[in-house]
Amino acid sequence: MDEKGEDAFDFELSVDESSAPTSPQAHLFIANEICEANIKVSSVAPRFVGEFQKAIDYIGDLDAFKRSFRTHAALARYFGYKISVHSGSDKFSVFPVIGELSRGRFHIKTSGTNWLEAVKVIARKDPGLYRELHRKALLTFDRATKYYHVTTNIKKVPDLSTLRDGQLPELFNNPDARQLIHITYGEIL
Template structure:
């Protein structure tokens, strides 16, 4: 009853005719079919999202008709996995509504937490990924996206081993962590200040992220020697605490209206620009090389 049928421009009767009792042969290894329960589950999970995407898309193309834009869609930060039928249904309905997009991030099996490697069974991930890949190839107008996809090196190897597995990966957050690594190497006092501030904010800031860090396992900055700071970037707890608090580091101000960290961070990055380039180049290669 809470479904936006008007936004979907459809109804349960028409959708039942479209999906029930049919087999959609996507590849030699994948045939999509649905029962009424699966259809209703897909509608409950994604129906209103599809209607909302259509509304946003129409606003974009009518308000800015001459603006060169690309639409990316993500449903990855949900509690339940996106099944092959739900992926198929989602894209088929968007196509019916005339929504053009370049990538879709489904919710894969396993955990794609911020700033750390994949948690889950890689063989099972590969089995499911191949199904989702077959769906993208069937429609042919977008590619799979891995949101929260940075630092998922074990997954990159799996995808890189699959021929034609074109994938979009977002890496913005991890690039920020590499900038903080420069601070740990070059300005340890400043980095300790950031670390303590982030640790104090973590419990509040983590609420909108998929993370599992235990901030109580992180010592105060002054309890680490200079030599111990850079290795912290290989500690999952530290990585996630630093990752989810990035917005506060870049926006929080003092009572005098001055940025607490932003200006100093940017100035230091200018000072150590070449060091940052060296570090970020190594990091990007770690992300890209598995796909060669």
């Protein structure tokens, strides 16, 4: 790699898609191996305690999250990278904890919020298009759930035929409707 390109990108190591939370010992092992291999990372994304489901607030014991996050943030500081939180969209209950305990050295993935807000604008401005997107989401929901851990109850998503156009943006206040639209973005696009 030429000299000009060496720092032209961020390198993040993500271990958040594992089946169990990342223990402090595992984080330490990973960080030490990165350091020993002389690999410069910008951030590391462990899997935290609790649930970081798409498009809804954190589910879990906030005190347990604080204890765990404090340790992960300390390891990140020690090794010189940011702590990264994936599926950070709408995790309002943990945002203050992340900011405080990371001392401002964090990265939160929130692209889901941007997507949902964009689709909400479509619901407002072009209800016909939104209804088409929503129907596509319902048709592809089962396939999309293979890629995401969510507890969406599709029965709690109102039937579009019962809603007037002006009510469509209100769907984005419904956690199940939010998850429906969030996880099917690939199918919709």
